[in-house]
Amino acid sequence: MSRGLEVDEIELRRVQMPLVSPFRTSFGVTTVREALLVRVRTPEADGWGECVADAEPRYSSEHLAGAEQAISDFLVPALSGLAEVTVAAALEAWSVFDGHLMAKAALEAALLDADLRARGRSLGEELGAVRTEVDCGVSVGIMDSIPELLDQVGGYLSAGYRRIKLKIQPGWDVEPVRAVREKYGDIPLQVDANTAYRRFDTSHLARLDDFDLLLIEQPLPERDLLGHQHLAGALRTPICLDESITSAADAAQAIALGVCSVVNIKAGRVGGLLEAKRIHDVCQAHGVPVWCGGMLESGVGRAANLALAALPGFTLPGDTSASERYYTRDLTTPFVMVDGRLSVPSGPGIGVSPDPDVLTEHTTHVVHLEGPR
Ligand code: OSB
Ligand code: MG
Numbered sequence: 001m002s003r004g005l006e007v008d009e010i011e012l013r014r015v016q017m018p019l020v021s022p023f024r025t026s027f028g029v030t031t032v033r034e035a036l037l038v039r040v041r042t043p044e045a046d047g048w049g050e051c052v053a054d055a056e057p058r059y060s061s062e063h064l065a066g067a068e069q070a071i072s073d074f075l076v077p078a079l080s081g082l083a084e085v086t087v088a089a090a091l092e093a094w095s096v097f098d099g100h101l102m103a104k105a106a107l108e109a110a111l112l113d114a115d116l117r118a119r120g121r122s123l124g125e126e127l128g129a130v131r132t133e134v135d136c137g138v139s140v141g142i143m144d145s146i147p148e149l150l151d152q153v154g155g156y157l158s159a160g161y162r163r164i165k166l167k168i169q170p171g172w173d174v175e176p177v178r179a180v181r182e183k184y185g186d187i188p189l190q191v192d193a194n195t196a197y198r199r200f201d202t203s204h205l206a207r208l209d210d211f212d213l214l215l216i217e218q219p220l221p222e223r224d225l226l227g228h229q230h231l232a233g234a235l236r237t238p239i240c241l242d243e244s245i246t247s248a249a250d251a252a253q254a255i256a257l258g259v260c261s262v263v264n265i266k267a268g269r270v271g272g273l274l275e276a277k278r279i280h281d282v283c284q285a286h287g288v289p290v291w292c293g294g295m296l297e298s299g300v301g302r303a304a305n306l307a308l309a310a311l312p313g314f315t316l317p318g319d320t321s322a323s324e325r326y327y328t329r330d331l332t333t334p335f336v337m338v339d340g341r342l343s344v345p346s347g348p349g350i351g352v353s354p355d356p357d358v359l360t361e362h363t364t365h366v367v368h369l370e371g372p373r
Pocket of ligand 1: 059295297
């Protein structure tokens with residue numbers, strides 16, 4: 001972005017989207033996804049961003065109401081001090097505010113989308129995409145019983161998903177993994193604990209080594225890098241970090257310390273698409289494979305995730321699933337999986353826009369903020 005954006009208005013919109021089935025993780029269950037959409041209005045185009053914070057601070061310390069407040073009270077006012085509103089200048093101005101990465105990512109995405117649409121350039125091109133479609137994996141929640149889990153996994157395999165990820169927690173780990181391996185054989189399979197284990201669980205987690213998993217994602221708490229380092233030495237299964245990695249500096253440190261050998265990148269968790277690309281670059285330079293995570297996004301966030309997942313270092317299938325895995329009606333034209341892959345949008349910006357009627361139907365409240373003066 002060279003010249004500045006003329007931002008007339010910023011719209012913050014809360015939406016509620018019922019999931020096709022409840023999604024249970026070690027930190028809670030979601031039946032209706034609550035999201036915050038950011039629309040940046042400029043004379044040339046509207047730019048869209050989706051905030052990945054949850055209604056409650058369980059996955060991370062951020063939550064939706066807090067993100068909304070951070071945007072309206074700090075991030076938008078900070079734009080007023082800029083000579084020119086550019087994405088780079090905005091990120092620089094926001095760097096004085098500690099944390100609030102999900103809030104920053106949502107507004108960054110909307111500014112970037114507005115700018116790219118005005119310039120007729122796709123997000124994929126801007127980030128350095130090298131492919132037009134990406135391999136899809138699917139994240140399978142904790143279920144009430146093994147037969148229900150096997151049914152759900154079977155459905156996703158029939159649909160064509162190229163990799164299955166099982167959510168695990170103490171009491172739901174070795175047995176479900178064994179059952180899926182026994183029934184479905186040598187499929188690409190991995191697990192995600194969302195910080196549910198502690199260092200004293202090391203010998204229990206080592207039992208997962210029998211199942212040739214692609215990786216185990218975030219077994220220990222976010223801050224416990226040393227614990228993950230010990231675990232990496234004790235397990236054959238590769239350690240992948242999600243919650244622990246919030247910047248390129250985090251990724252560089254984790255790699256240098258031998259804490260993980262794979263990284264799950266979520267732009268929404270790391271303060272934006274540009275930081276996500278930097279994490280990708282650091283990992284690629286060290287030969288560490290990455291994949292694109294998800295936070296049950298609507299089509300708005302999904303479109304941006306697909307552009308990111310098209311970068312060369314994203315060599316593992318991500319949690320970039322089809323719209324119908326989450327929602328009966330997505331906010332955008334649904335993303336449909338063909339042969340286990342989703343197409344990377346090629347239109348300007350994120351390449352899709354919310355349908356006004358679906359948007360209105362799901363909206364619970366809207367706030368309009370004046371653009372920077
Ligand atoms: O840890 O990857 C995670 C969903 C919400 C919060 C955290 C996570 C997830 C998922 C689902 O695993 C990914 C998706 O399909 O969007
Ligand atoms: Mg995860």
